[in-house]
Amino acid sequence: MSVDDRGLRELISESQDLQSDALRDARANASAVQEIGASRRGQKPDLDKTRHVNSERRRLLRNGGFGVSALAARGLLGSAFGAAVLNIVARPAGAQEDVDVMILQTAASLENLAVATYEAALTLPFIKNGNEVVKAFAMTTMEQHAEHGASFNSQAADLGGERQTEANPKYTPIVEEAKPGLDSPLKVVDLAATLEEVATDTYLANLSLVQDAETRTLFGSVMGVEAQHLAVLRAVKALLEADAADLIALPPDVAALPAAAGSVAFPEPFEEPDMASPPEEGAVQ
């Protein structure tokens, strides 16, 4: 393992400065959102918005979104499990609920789960005492997810909704079930990559579900970061699978990297939202 510890710490320190700047920018429009939230309090939910979300939900379902194509690929669409999942994701948003708030709460639930998962991973000996770059990535990514969750919750609160402090109800049992079997960095990376892909796809789907431009930009902004987490995890996974963990270093030995390291992070030219969580999946009950 060739790790430049001081260099890595400096890079992460610079990263944290950038994070603070970005957070300031992201929250710059908070007062405008709060005004919208204040104007919504006591008001009936926007039926046009609910209709828009339900229309978009149908479109995404037709195109295999919300995990439908993933179910199909695994031959589960006709099974009882597939039917149960379809029943959940096909359920239209209720007119009595503020859809934007539900979408933000579901996003926060995914972020809460990501934080908990990275936190748990950092207690595993082969992560805690393992590759310094992997450990630093887990710590930094956990902090970034915490910032994302706080931002989604702030936006939900500004719109008059409750903050979501719980982890996502669909994926939490899956993570809990996986935890006892996490006996290698590869399995941890695989699990984290799945969560990052769910988050990326959810925020991509939200781009056409959310009508408020500020909220849409927030989702796009966070999506751009989760997509990078996913890219890094794919590359790390490929190196681990190739028994080349020593190449996971900063700076890397670029000449020694296998050719696949240049393409494995983006297997296709377009991302599709087929692992997206539907709006109400993680909404506060």
Add this chain to the structure above:
Amino acid sequence: MTTETAATNASPINTLEAPASSGLSRRKFLAVSGMTAGVAVVAVACGSDDNASGTDPTTATTAAAGGSTTTAGGGGGGDLAIAAGAAGLEVLAVNTYGAALDAATAGDLGEVPPAVAEYATTAKKNHQAALDAWNGVLADNGESEVSDPPADLETTVNEAFAEVTDIGGVAELALMLEGIAADTYLDAQSMLEGSDAKQLAGSIQVIDRQHIAILNFVLGEYPVPDVFQSTENSVL
């Protein structure tokens, strides 16, 4: 998950005019996109059911270098103007990666590691697919496909490329281009009207951001330095 079929699946985007308050500097973007004076961005029928803005669908936009005017007789041109601008950026990316690969083949960049060659080849293909998708949108709406990069940006890139002597220099240049593209796609989210256009822009933004992560890694930088993606490099 990702797919190569986004271009073929994409129905014609909604061509509703972006709201005047959206902050879109169409004059600047059209200049960047290489669209010249007198080029009309004419709206045609749209495939999206997203008409929530209440904008009059019979309104079309004629965009010119000196500004934009609204004329009767079509839909709107906001999304199509962004599609054309995005296509121009993709042309520039395809051309730049192509030039880098040519230079590498000619031995002008020194030793080229396999991972870097693979990255450049894949990134070029990704941007070609994105270009094809945007041109498909334009063609579906009766517009001319874009084959030229934005002139100003092309000049800047060409000048920078002339100074490049090694793979590190190419990676820095690619990082700049990917940053411009990704930030522009994010910025476009506050302006686009059509659902398909929002999805297409987002689906490409994801890949561009992933290119950036790998370029950061290759350059020895932390691959995910930002908590939030910003729009600071957007050309909108």
